[in-house]
Amino acid sequence: MSEGKHLGKGSQQPALPDDGKLRLYSMRFCPYAHRAHLVLAAKKVPFHAIYVNLTEKPEWLTNVSPLGKVPALEIVTVAKKPTLIESLVICEYLDEKYPENPLYPKDPLKKALDKILIERFAAVTTAMYKIFIGGPEKNPGALSDVSTGLDIYEKELAERGTPFFNGDKPGMLDYMIWPWCERSDIIPFLVGDRYKLDEKRFAKLINWKKAMLEDEPVQSFLVQTADHLKYLLSRRDGYPDYDMLS
Amino acid sequence: MSEGKHLGKGSQQPALPDDGKLRLYSMRFCPYAHRAHLVLAAKKVPFHAIYVNLTEKPEWLTNVSPLGKVPALEIVTVAKKPTLIESLVICEYLDEKYPENPLYPKDPLKKALDKILIERFAAVTTAMYKIFIGGPEKNPGALSDVSTGLDIYEKELAERGTPFFNGDKPGMLDYMIWPWCERSDIIPFLVGDRYKLDEKRFAKLINWKKAMLEDEPVQSFLVQTADHLKYLLSRRDGYPDYDMLS
Incomplete structure (x- = not known):
């Protein structure tokens, strides 16, 4: 077991119990x-x-x-x-x-539409990545690309009329886009007042985010914004602080 | 209906029968x-x-x-x-x-392994694309990248011991990689003797390709190598000849 520490060059492959996990x-x-x-x-x-x-x-x-x-x-x-x-x-x-608690809709069409929304979220992650790593100065269009990318998801939540994309609880689409949504709160720290999620434009997504933060699986792996920021800055410096939480 | 002709700018959206197709x-x-x-x-x-x-x-x-x-x-x-x-x-x-004639293995693990092989085929398609579009002169490593990429699939066929990746008939993995395999025969025309699929190194894949060419769905949409080449050259010239078969 690595007990949360990140194993690097020269480490031994961890000897794990033969428990089938x-x-x-x-x-x-x-x-x-x-x-x-x-x-x-x-x-x-x-x-x-x-x-x-x-x-x-x-x-x-x-x-x-x-x-x-x-x-x-x-x-x-x-x-x-x-x-x-x-x-x-x-x-x-x-x-x-593990079919219990299915995360995709059963209907093949609904499932396919969710998969497309997972794919299309790449537009948001690409724009966010540019802000995180390159810095917004080098990528002046990235901030508006994030918002334009998110418009689709706001519209989708409005059309579905449910707190989560998957209905009353999170499903595959919710979980697949969550990691970047959890990290999105570091953007204002990086760019200041130039970025604020418009509370009217993204009313549904803001509520979705609040609801996601109450979800047990989300809580079980949650990292606070300050820590996401600290890690990112260490990475930008060329020395990612992998073990800062352990 | 477009009757095989490619509809372009200024065309009318085709009026199709209300037949539910x-x-x-x-x-x-x-x-x-x-x-x-x-x-x-x-x-x-x-x-x-x-x-x-x-x-x-x-x-x-x-x-x-x-x-x-x-x-x-x-x-x-x-x-x-x-x-x-x-x-x-x-x-x-x-x-x-349409669950009849399922194209993926039923076992979730086997299915996931097939999906990974579909994903990883991107290494081959990327290298082929460089040869097709940029030309091999500008991408000297692309020819060996194609072969290295295909090694995985040769090994996989050998391990599975079946004519198709999916067993006795083609499945999702077979069909998802086929379009590039069908087009691969134009490579020798583009680069000459520098490229020849090694008959020993790719013995299983060569047999697979022969078997795929006998498959009805493959035949139903087959384009001959000479036509693939002709289309490609028209595309390289900047005027893709979309309608050359219709």
Whole structure:
């Protein structure tokens, strides 16, 4: 077990008990790994989390995740212990393998429409990433790109008329976009008054966010805005402080 | 109906019969649209194909596909006639909506592993695209990137020991990678002797390709290598000859 510490170059591959539990290779501040943590929590599936230093990756990482990627989910109960990568593939696998509390609508069309909204959220994450990493000065259009990207989700919540995209409780779409929404509150700290989520334009999304913050799986992996900011600034400096919470 | 002709700027949105059939907005040489045609054929689902000029898009396209993308699948039997985009989302929707002849393995783990192989094929398509569009001179590493990318699939076929990735007949993974495999024979025409698929290194894939060419859905939308090449060269010249087959 890594006990929350991120294992890096020169580390030993952790010796985990032979208990058949899933093993999630993760990084505490990675929004894609965050998705897998949310779905594992929503499904109440026990697992071991192994945190990995992505700047100086451990040599053993490619044994479990051939491309050296996280999140990676190792399934130890199956011959050859296969590992799944790609956050959405991992989450959809968990949803199918553990059918209790289904996260996608049953209707294939509704499910497909949710998948498209998950895909299209890339417009928001790309714009946010530019603000987070490059800084808004180098990307003057990024702030308005975030808002334009979010308009679709505001409209969708209004049309669905439910607190969550999935209805009365969060589903796949809610969880897949949440990691970036949780991090979005650091934007004002980076750009000052130039960015404020318009309370009228995004009334539904603001309520959705409040409701998401009450959700147990969300709470179980929540990082406070100040900590997200602190991590981001350490990353910008070239020395990501992976272990700042552990 | 567009009767195979690609509708462009200034065209009228085609008046189709009110027969409840799916409507696929497509482009005859688009590999992503190709995926949707293959799955529709494999599922034997009747549909209308409407071909679109992607250089001079018809004004009405955004009425059915808000981002102006193809493939787009319009479902006219449902209120508001929703349209699906993203080739994989469309194909997975069809697989779930029309459960006969399932294209994914039932086992969630096997299904997830197939999805990862669909994702990872992007390494091959990216390298091929560089050869097709930029030309191999500008992308000296692209030829070996294609081969390295294909090694995974050769190994996978060997491990599975079946003619198709899906077993005795093609499934989702087979169909999702096929459009680029069908086009791969134009590479030698573009680069000459520098590229030849090593018959020993890719023995299984070569047999797979032969078997795919016998498959009815593949045949139903097949374009000969000479025509793929002719289209590509017209595209390189800046005037894609969308209607050369119609």
